[in-house]
Amino acid sequence: xxxxxxxxxxxxxxxxxxxxxxxxxxxxxxxxxxxxxxxxxxxxxxxxxxxxxxxxxxxxxxxxxxxxxxxxxxxxxxxxxxxxxxxxxxxxxxxxxxxxxxxxxxxxxxxxxxxxxxxxxxxxxxxxxxxxxxxxxxxxxxxxxxxxxxxxxxxxxxxxxxxxxxxxxxxxxxxxxxxxxxxxxxxxxxxxxxxxxxxxxxxxxxxxxxxxxxxxxxxxxxxxxxxxxxxxxxxxxxxxxxxxxxxxxxxxxxxxxxxxxxxxxxxxxxxxxxxxxxxxxxxxxxxxxxxxxxxxxxxxxxxxxxxxxxxxxxxxxxxxxxxxxxxxxxxxxxxxxxxxxxxxxxxxxxxxxxxxxxxxxxxxxxxxxxxxxxxxxxxxxxxxxxxxxxxxxxxxxxxxxxxxxxxxxxxxxxxxxxxxxxxxxxxxxxxxx
Amino acid sequence: xxxxxxxxxxxxxxxxxxxxxxxxxxxxxxxxxxxxxxxxxxxxxxxxxxxxxxxxxxxxxxxxxxxxxxxxxxxxxxxxxxxxxxxxxxxxxxxxxxxxxxxxxxxxxxxxxxxxxxxxxxxxxxxxxxxxxxxxxxxxxxxxxxxxxxxxxxxxxxxxxxxxxxxxxxxxxxxxxxxxxxxxxxxxxxxxxxxxxxxxxxxxxxxxxxxxxxxxxxxxxxxxxxxxxxxxxxxxxxxxxxxxxxxxxxxxxxxxxxxxxxxxxxxxxxx
Numbered sequence: 001x002x003x004x005x006x007x008x009x010x011x012x013x014x015x016x017x018x019x020x021x022x023x024x025x026x027x028x029x030x031x032x033x034x035x036x037x038x039x040x041x042x043x044x045x046x047x048x049x050x051x052x053x054x055x056x057x058x059x060x061x062x063x064x065x066x067x068x069x070x071x072x073x074x075x076x077x078x079x080x081x082x083x084x085x086x087x088x089x090x091x092x093x094x095x096x097x098x099x100x101x102x103x104x105x106x107x108x109x110x111x112x113x114x115x116x117x118x119x120x121x122x123x124x125x126x127x128x129x130x131x132x133x134x135x136x137x138x139x140x141x142x143x144x145x146x147x148x149x150x151x152x153x154x155x156x157x158x159x160x161x162x163x164x165x166x167x168x169x170x171x172x173x174x175x176x177x178x179x180x181x182x183x184x185x186x187x188x189x190x191x192x193x194x195x196x197x198x199x200x201x202x203x204x205x206x207x208x209x210x211x212x213x214x215x216x217x218x219x220x221x222x223x224x225x226x227x228x229x230x231x232x233x234x235x236x237x238x239x240x241x242x243x244x245x246x247x248x249x250x251x252x253x254x255x256x257x258x259x260x261x262x263x264x265x266x267x268x269x270x271x272x273x274x275x276x277x278x279x280x281x282x283x284x285x286x287x288x289x290x291x292x293x294x295x296x297x298x299x300x301x302x303x304x305x306x307x308x309x310x311x312x313x314x315x316x317x318x319x320x321x322x323x324x325x326x327x328x329x330x331x332x333x334x335x336x337x338x339x340x341x342x343x344x345x346x347x348x349x350x351x352x353x354x355x356x357x358x359x360x361x362x363x364x365x366x367x368x369x370x371x372x373x374x375x376x377x378x379x380x381x382x383x384x385x386x387x388x389x390x391x392x393x394x395x396x397x398x399x400x401x402x403x404x405x406x407x408x409x410x411x412x413x414x415x416x417x418x419x420x421x422x423x424x425x426x427x428x429x430x431x432x433x
Numbered sequence: 434x435x436x437x438x439x440x441x442x443x444x445x446x447x448x449x450x451x452x453x454x455x456x457x458x459x460x461x462x463x464x465x466x467x468x469x470x471x472x473x474x475x476x477x478x479x480x481x482x483x484x485x486x487x488x489x490x491x492x493x494x495x496x497x498x499x500x501x502x503x504x505x506x507x508x509x510x511x512x513x514x515x516x517x518x519x520x521x522x523x524x525x526x527x528x529x530x531x532x533x534x535x536x537x538x539x540x541x542x543x544x545x546x547x548x549x550x551x552x553x554x555x556x557x558x559x560x561x562x563x564x565x566x567x568x569x570x571x572x573x574x575x576x577x578x579x580x581x582x583x584x585x586x587x588x589x590x591x592x593x594x595x596x597x598x599x600x601x602x603x604x605x606x607x608x609x610x611x612x613x614x615x616x617x618x619x620x621x622x623x624x625x626x627x628x629x630x631x632x633x634x635x636x637x638x639x640x641x642x643x644x645x646x647x648x649x650x651x652x653x654x655x656x657x658x659x660x661x662x663x664x665x666x667x668x669x670x671x672x673x674x675x676x677x678x679x680x681x682x683x684x685x686x687x688x689x690x691x692x693x694x695x696x697x698x699x700x701x702x703x704x
């Protein structure tokens with residue numbers, strides 16, 4: 001409509017070499033101007049008629065920009081946020097300030113950028129906006145920036161979402177020097193790369209740890225992959241959040257003390273959240289806010305696949321054996337539906353099979369098969385030589401988690417001989433006696 | 434002639450030079466001395482060296498030895514460095530020592546090694562063959578405590594007749610025998626329940642889309658009866674083994690006369 005759009009500052013490597021001085025631009029997007037941002041005046045808010053202070057406002061804050069290029073996910077997140085609610089989406093463009101070859105300069109600039117943003121939010125408040133309707137979404141260094149803004153406002157803003165808060169320079173930071181739960185009324189954090197660019201630990205009322213929060217599936221393991229070797233794990237936090245906003249992946253986090261405990265199936269209880277389920281990553285995690293505030297800091301875990309829609313199909317598997325003596329082994333399970341099958345190898349840890357005692361494990365399949373027609377299993381007790389042991393099952397039960405409409409599957413009286421694949425047709429468990 | 438044998442050959446001269454300066458010559462001398470005890474012919478290189486060092490002292494040395502020595506050195510090749518090779522040589526020599534007639538030491542060592550490997554493999558094999566699965570051992574004579582279940586199932590494809598309701602009729606007896614065989618077969622082949630199974634009995638046929646009443650009897654050992662009651666021989670387990678059998682049959686047999694509807698299966702514990 002004739003108006004010129006204000007775009008995200010595009011810089012190049014030469015700017016990064018020279019270094020950039022901090023300059024914060026605020027680009028407003030609403031449902032009526034999703035593809036055409038309008039730069040806001042920091043002091044005269046009324047000069048932009050589209051900025052409606054009675055609506056909630058989400059600030060999107062990017063992190064360190066080593067190349068100066070605009071983040072590839074900016075348009076995407078703006079569209080998806082606007083889909084959640086009729087709100088003001090403000091992209092905090094501090095590319096001038098974040099684009100420096102020297103990371104430490106960018107870190108220093110976060111403090112100043114935070115003061116700048118704090119001033120703007122205070123102006124909003126003066127003009128009639130409520131602090132509780134403010135939501136800061138910070139990526140990497142932007143997460144700490146959001147935390148500083150929150151701290152400046154004495155934790156009175158509504159929510160801060162931290163997507164893999166930056167680790168370098170923050171590993172030994174005190175809560176005041178980084179994002180922490182006191183920075184907002186509700187702080188949710190997603191961790192994907194705690195061992196390099198992300199920060200280890202728990203920093204929100206709820207901390208989601210994707211695949212344990214360290215290495216993401218599908219990300220290159222060697223430096224030969226080039227740039228993606230460095231950024232893949234860290235960037236996954238943004239992609240997971242986008243996917244969650246899009247509702248293409250519903251990723252449920254299970255409260256647990258560690259990822260390995262989660263993988264062993266020890267943390268599948270969601271009683272604390274009843275009648276709701278366990279918290280689901282994304283914009284709507286605020287539904288769990290009341291419970292989470294009561295619980296204090298909660299750490300939740302989930303696994304993902306390597307690609308969209310990232311979601312895994314999770315079954316809790318319970319087995320009861322009747323072998324007289326204790327046996328140990330690893331299990332391989334395949335679900336078949338017609339010609340398709342999906343496999344899980346539970347070989348990280350030996351399972352303990354004790355007579356008449358239930359052995360529980362967590363089977364996470366990459367593919368979601370609509371109807372399971374056949375299940376095949378194989379065990380390995382780990383002894384290369386010597387006799388072939390048998391695991392004698394009285395009962396095996398597959399409980400689909402997160403899909404309550406699906407039937408529980410059972411099978412009774414099976415003998416699993418070492419390294420021999422046994423296939424069976426599952427029965428519905430609900431036996432009427 | 435002896436001198437010629439040494440001089441015309443370049444290599445011995447060189448060794449002579451190097452050996453002359455240090456203790457190496459001494460050691461090779463010593464070895465030569467030690468070797469002399471055995472008197473084996475291939476030790477002649479050392480002998481040559483000694484002779485090279487002391488040509489004047491052994492002028493009467495016969496040409497035969499020297500010739501042989503030169504020949505031996507030729508065989509050894511040009512890479513002859515006395516000090517390093519001497520230990521390798523010694524091992525080689527020792528390994529080639531004749532223990533008994535043509536049997537050399539290395540053969541003995543190799544044989545012992547192979548023997549050990551063979552023993553290990555055989556014992557492992559025996560171990561896995563002899564291995565007894567404790568779970569397959571049981572003593573039926575100890576199974577004395579009975580445990581019974583009764584219940585009913587429907588045979589929707591059979592038509593109820595008056596004859597079938599009378600227990601003594603031929604038709605009824607044949608059908609009952611057939612069904613009893615089926616039940617007994619399925620429980621006997623069950624890995625977990627088979628050993629405890631005692632008998633299956635069809636007690637009656639009833640009208641109402643043809644219902645058959647049955648009774649199952651198991652026997653358990655006295656010492657484990659509490660656990661068995663709760664787990665292996667629980668109503669859930671006995672019922673589900675039957676139900677599973679019926680579900681597996683469902684597909685090929687659905688239209689058959691003897692088709693048992695899995696959903697109609699009922700079972701309760703008899704006290």
